Structures are given as C-alpha cells and as structure tokens.
Amino acid sequence: MRSYAETPPAGPLRAVVEVAWRAHAGTAPHTQRVLPDGCMDLLLAGDDVLVAGPDTTAHLAGSPAGGVATGLRFRPGALPALLGVPADALRDRRVPLSDVLDPGRRRLLRSAPSGSGDGTGDAAWLARLALALHAAAGDDRTTAPLPHPALRALAGGMAAAELADRLGVTGRTLHRRCVATLGYGPAVARRVLRFRAAAALLYDGLAPAAVAARTGYADQPHLSREVRALAGVSPASLAPRTGSPDLAAAAGSARSGEGVRGQVQANRSSDEPSGSATVA
Incomplete structure (x- = not known):
C-alpha cells in the first residue's frame, strides 16, 4: 500500500526547510503528478541524491514497486545559496547533486547514507547533509x-x-x-x-x-x-x-x-x- 509521511524540520533547518518527507510506492509501480510550487527539494532514492529544481509545469515522477524516496523540501528560494548554483540552472530538471556542487561542497557527499534499504535513517542523513551545506554556504546576497x-x-x-x-x-x-x-x-x-x-x-x-x-x-x-x-x-x-x-x-x-x-x-x-x- 502506498504511503507518505511528513516531519517538521528541527533546529537550524527550520529557517530553510519546510518539511522532510518519505514516500513508499507500495507493491506496484506508481506515477505521481508533481505540481510547481516555488520550492526545490533534495531527495534520496537508494544511494542517489538528486536536486529537484523549480518546476514551471507539472512533472510526472515514476516510482518502482517497493520504491522508497526520502526528501527535504526547501523554502522558496532557500536551496540555491546552499548549492552555490542559481535556481534557473536547475529549472524543470532533476539533477544528481554531485553534478551540481563545486569540489569543496562535493566532499560533503562522501559519507554514505545510513539507511537500512527501506529508507530508515535517510531523513536524518539528508538533514546532516543540509546542515553541512548550510554551514558551508557563504554570504552571497x-x-x-x-x-x-x-x-x-x-x-x-x-x-x-x-x-x-x-x-x-x-x-x-x-x-x-x-x-x-x-x-x-x-x-x-x-x-x-x-x-x-x-x-x-x-x-x-x-x-x-x-x-x-x-x-x-x-x-x-x-x-x-x-x-x-x-x-x-x-x-x-x-x-x-x-x-x-x-x-x-x-x-x-x-x-x-x-x-x-x-x-x-x-x-x-x-x-x-x-x-x-x-x-x-
């Protein structure tokens, strides 16, 4: 059975993250319609960390049977400063995070996600990554x-x-x-x-x-x-x-x-x- 749950962010992440979420596709492949909302996400599916850029129209996202995805939804405009990349470079795109970050920030990805294969622990790993990116971000107005x-x-x-x-x-x-x-x-x-x-x-x-x-x-x-x-x-x-x-x-x-x-x-x-x- 498909499931979805949200968790409010804690600590310093509250300033930049709206919510942490976890989705399970259930026993059959599933396609969901993602609507534009001004937000950007960091999401983790398996060992792949992706950046979901700002959408200008609906995006259809497919999940395999049993697939688990975990993400952080960032407040409108908040994620580009953490990535060091302007949002328009990611518009209507899903891009591997390693392709986006400069070498200094990319080293933050070296620690493997601590999940158990079913998504357990992935939200905590993403939160640690977001905090590290937040700390590494400069004051670029x-x-x-x-x-x-x-x-x-x-x-x-x-x-x-x-x-x-x-x-x-x-x-x-x-x-x-x-x-x-x-x-x-x-x-x-x-x-x-x-x-x-x-x-x-x-x-x-x-x-x-x-x-x-x-x-x-x-x-x-x-x-x-x-x-x-x-x-x-x-x-x-x-x-x-x-x-x-x-x-x-x-x-x-x-x-x-x-x-x-x-x-x-x-x-x-x-x-x-x-x-x-x-x-x-």
Missing part, C-alpha cells in the same frame, strides 16, 4: 531568498515594479534575484505562488469561483486556464472526491500527506498532484 512578505506579495498578485519599490531595489535587480533564487522572473513566480494558494483552497472544498475571487484571478475561467497550464489537470481534479481511496485518506488525515492534502502541502512526494501551501 545575490542568492539570498526573498523575504517572506515579498513572496506573499507576489502570491497576492503585486506588480513587480511595486514590489521592487517596497524592497528598495530596481526592477532589474528584483528580476535577477527572482531568477537566481526561484528559477524564474517575478511574473512566473506570481503565477506559481498564486496557483499554490488556489490549489490549497480547492482541496479544502472551496468552489472554483470563490477560489478565483480569493486568490486574485480575473474569474473562474482564468483560474481554470492557469490550473490546466500549470497542473495539467482541471480544478476539479484538485478537489477532494468521494470514493477515491487516496483522496478520502487525505480528507481524513491531512497530516499524513496522502492524497491531495499531501499534494497541496507536499510538492514532491504525494500520490496525486502535489504542491506546497506554505508561502501563500
């Missing part, structure tokens, strides 16, 4: 994530020029910073973060017309076009559905991350379309 209020402003539809003025920077500086930390400019960031907020409300059962009004879409057709463009499914597919085992489990146990609630709160590892509602 070009890859410093945008402040949380700025991300919320983008999610709310604020124009780039107005946000730049509030941050006391030029429009070009804001654009460069968004590209370096989020993987795309303010216009795409606005779409992705607003979509994430809308997906959370759709799961909660709010009618699409009300979701459109609350999240700044022009109307319900505008919401539908954006959901299809970014998720590859209709808004109805993101709502809880009676009779679906995964979605029923989601409605009954939001913390488990199973089904759509996991989709909305846990981008890279849910059983259906996924995303994170943390910023918006």
Whole structure:
C-alpha cells in the first residue's frame, strides 16, 4: 500500500526547510503528478541524491514497486545559496547533486547514507547533509531568498515594479534575484505562488469561483486556464472526491500527506498532484 509521511524540520533547518518527507510506492509501480510550487527539494532514492529544481509545469515522477524516496523540501528560494548554483540552472530538471556542487561542497557527499534499504535513517542523513551545506554556504546576497512578505506579495498578485519599490531595489535587480533564487522572473513566480494558494483552497472544498475571487484571478475561467497550464489537470481534479481511496485518506488525515492534502502541502512526494501551501 502506498504511503507518505511528513516531519517538521528541527533546529537550524527550520529557517530553510519546510518539511522532510518519505514516500513508499507500495507493491506496484506508481506515477505521481508533481505540481510547481516555488520550492526545490533534495531527495534520496537508494544511494542517489538528486536536486529537484523549480518546476514551471507539472512533472510526472515514476516510482518502482517497493520504491522508497526520502526528501527535504526547501523554502522558496532557500536551496540555491546552499548549492552555490542559481535556481534557473536547475529549472524543470532533476539533477544528481554531485553534478551540481563545486569540489569543496562535493566532499560533503562522501559519507554514505545510513539507511537500512527501506529508507530508515535517510531523513536524518539528508538533514546532516543540509546542515553541512548550510554551514558551508557563504554570504552571497545575490542568492539570498526573498523575504517572506515579498513572496506573499507576489502570491497576492503585486506588480513587480511595486514590489521592487517596497524592497528598495530596481526592477532589474528584483528580476535577477527572482531568477537566481526561484528559477524564474517575478511574473512566473506570481503565477506559481498564486496557483499554490488556489490549489490549497480547492482541496479544502472551496468552489472554483470563490477560489478565483480569493486568490486574485480575473474569474473562474482564468483560474481554470492557469490550473490546466500549470497542473495539467482541471480544478476539479484538485478537489477532494468521494470514493477515491487516496483522496478520502487525505480528507481524513491531512497530516499524513496522502492524497491531495499531501499534494497541496507536499510538492514532491504525494500520490496525486502535489504542491506546497506554505508561502501563500
């Protein structure tokens, strides 16, 4: 049986990590739809450590029967500084971490994961790796994530020029910073973060017309076009559905991350379309 669980980060990781997650594919191969949410992940499957870059559209991720994957979902804009690589270089990509890091950071990968083959201990190993990367990261202001209020402003539809003025920077500086930390400019960031907020409300059962009004879409057709463009499914597919085992489990146990609630709160590892509602 497929399973998914999340664990809040502890200690210094709380500043950069939203959640640690672990997914088990169950007894049959499984494909999950991963939705864009502004986040990047470090994930471990077997002995392979991958970086999941920022997505601009849905990504279909396959898992073999019995497959176990463990990951850390980083807050929007937080991971590039730890990697020493701008986010746009990883946009819409899954890349081995060893191919991304410079030689100084790459040495941090030399210790083997401490898992037992079923994923046990992998989250702790990833946490130690993230802490080491955090400690090794320099103070590069070009890859410093945008402040949380700025991300919320983008999610709310604020124009780039107005946000730049509030941050006391030029429009070009804001654009460069968004590209370096989020993987795309303010216009795409606005779409992705607003979509994430809308997906959370759709799961909660709010009618699409009300979701459109609350999240700044022009109307319900505008919401539908954006959901299809970014998720590859209709808004109805993101709502809880009676009779679906995964979605029923989601409605009954939001913390488990199973089904759509996991989709909305846990981008890279849910059983259906996924995303994170943390910023918006």
